[in-house]
Amino acid sequence: MDTETGKDSDNPILTGPFWPVFFRYALPSVAGVLALTTANIVDGFFIGNFAGADALAALNLLIPWFTLLFGMALALAIGGTVRAGRYLGEGRTDAASAIFSKCLMATLALALTGALVGFLFHDGIYRVLGASPDIYPLMSEYFLVIIWVLVAQLVTMVLYYFVRVDGFPGLATTALVAGAATNILLDALLVGYLDYGLRGAAIATGLAQVLQFAVLARYFLKPERKLHFQLQQKHWQEIPQAFANGVSEWINELSVGLVMLLINWLLMTTQGVAGVAAFTVVNYLIFLSLMVFYGISDAMHVLISHNLGAGNAERIRRFMGCGATVILSLALTLVVTVWLFGNQVVRLFLDTTADPATAALADRFLTILWPLFLVNGINVLLSVYLTAMHKALPSALVAFSRSLVLPALLLVGIARFAPEWPLLLALPLAEWLTFGLAIALFLRFRPQRVITVPG
Numbered sequence: 001m002d003t004e005t006g007k008d009s010d011n012p013i014l015t016g017p018f019w020p021v022f023f024r025y026a027l028p029s030v031a032g033v034l035a036l037t038t039a040n041i042v043d044g045f046f047i048g049n050f051a052g053a054d055a056l057a058a059l060n061l062l063i064p065w066f067t068l069l070f071g072m073a074l075a076l077a078i079g080g081t082v083r084a085g086r087y088l089g090e091g092r093t094d095a096a097s098a099i100f101s102k103c104l105m106a107t108l109a110l111a112l113t114g115a116l117v118g119f120l121f122h123d124g125i126y127r128v129l130g131a132s133p134d135i136y137p138l139m140s141e142y143f144l145v146i147i148w149v150l151v152a153q154l155v156t157m158v159l160y161y162f163v164r165v166d167g168f169p170g171l172a173t174t175a176l177v178a179g180a181a182t183n184i185l186l187d188a189l190l191v192g193y194l195d196y197g198l199r200g201a202a203i204a205t206g207l208a209q210v211l212q213f214a215v216l217a218r219y220f221l222k223p224e225r226k227l228h229f230q231l232q233q234k235h236w237q238e239i240p241q242a243f244a245n246g247v248s249e250w251i252n253e254l255s256v257g258l259v260m261l262l263i264n265w266l267l268m269t270t271q272g273v274a275g276v277a278a279f280t281v282v283n284y285l286i287f288l289s290l291m292v293f294y295g296i297s298d299a300m301h302v303l304i305s306h307n308l309g310a311g312n313a314e315r316i317r318r319f320m321g322c323g324a325t326v327i328l329s330l331a332l333t334l335v336v337t338v339w340l341f342g343n344q345v346v347r348l349f350l351d352t353t354a355d356p357a358t359a360a361l362a363d364r365f366l367t368i369l370w371p372l373f374l375v376n377g378i379n380v381l382l383s384v385y386l387t388a389m390h391k392a393l394p395s396a397l398v399a400f401s402r403s404l405v406l407p408a409l410l411l412v413g414i415a416r417f418a419p420e421w422p423l424l425l426a427l428p429l430a431e432w433l434t435f436g437l438a439i440a441l442f443l444r445f446r447p448q449r450v451i452t453v454p455g
Contacts, residue, residue: 013025013302013303013306014089019322022323029169033291044284046191048280049349050195056349058198059280060280061129065125069110070253072250073158075250077162078246078301079247081302082245083096084166086309097228099238100227103158108155114147138198142198149202159219160175166219166226175213178215179208179215180208186203186207187201187204251399255400255404258408262411263411267279274357275361277350280349290380297384300320301384301387308450313451317446320385331374332374338373346362365424369427371432372427379438382442383399383402383438391445398441402434406429414426
């Protein structure tokens with residue numbers, strides 16, 4: 001369906017062949033998301049192997065704080081780019097530039113506020129996170145550096161999403177991959193060779209983030225870009241509106257943090273620091289798989305929002321088919337890998353000679369958790385679809401169910417009423433129950449129902 005501007009033929013999202021267009025956006029998106037988030041996994045690899053299980057547990061205990069800030073910035077990025085994508089599909093570049101500028105400024109304010117709060121109240125934050133006082137020094141080694149790194153990291157993340165929605169996925173991916181590679185090299189130097197421990201991992205992440213931002217900032221030199229940053233803005237109420245549209249992504253991140261907090265509390269009570277460290281190792285595999293699924297699903301934000309603006313229901317349906325096919329194929333591959341090589345994966349993050357009991361516990365956790373890999377990617381895809389279709393409440397319902405309500409209820413229920421059951425069984429059960437809900441909501445808000453074709 002042609003828009004009134006007559007420019008649809010120039011936009012491959014609106015007219016191009018489905019699979020090539022899908023992969024053009026999905027592959028850079030996956031690479032970009034992995035590069036954007038790989039710092040945590042790389043830090044965990046070097047910390048677990050060179051600083052030990054206690055340091056790995058200290059890092060894991062801080063995750064709920066990081067997810068709080070990341071979630072808010074991600075909501076701005078997703079909600080803002082969905083609006084910008086729709087404006088670009090409608091040919092309203094001024095409106096798209098305005099939301100771009102406001103989201104960047106709001107993210108900078110958020111990140112600076114988070115850094116100041118973390119600096120002034122770090123001991124209180126550790127206490128709320130369930131850490132014992134003897135592990136506070138280890139947490140501070142990382143936390144008091146990384147809170148300032150997050151300022152650059154969050155702004156870079158939001159800029160990445162807007163650069164991609166403006167049609168520069170290659171530049172966005174190049175910047176993030178360069179930063180990720182730098183982070184690996186600096187972790188090897190500062191943590192592995194110089195033995196700087198957690199502080200070295202935080203410094204490595206900070207230097208890598210500076211490089212990422214510097215490369216990504218080349219976007220502002222592109223004369224063909226459609227989005228232009230302007231400091232003076234009006235109508236700031238659009239920021240909470242954008243945040244509301246991306247609220248499911250904030251709920252995803254915040255809920256991960258809250259569930260992680262609950263798991264850490266329960267594991268510290270029943271199995272101590274070894275239980276937290278073992279779950280940290282297994283959680284890296286869950287995190288890595290979700291980042292791949294989020295990368296694929298995030299590409300759908302661009303593909304769906306443009307076609308929503310142009311009224312192309314059939315193209316949205318076909319792109320959703322592409323995404324679901326790839327995610328299910330990857331999920332099956334991941335499950336087979338866990339069955340065959342799960343113990344080798346665990347040992348990537350731990351020195352088994354130093355921590356054999358922790359490694360054995362991580363192996364046991366993985367045998368409980370593998371069923372969640374079959375459906376968690378589809379749940380993410382359907383939540384993203386609902387966001388991109390401007391169905392914020394249904395999207396939030398899916399996100400809230402899979403990442404907070406059901407896991408929390410099941411964790412507490414198992415701990416209290418069925419203590420003989422494995423505690424972590426709550427996580428795959430929550431994903432499968434959410435899967436039924438997500439399918440029902442997709443059928444209710446499928447493209448042909450949301451978009452009405454005139455006459």
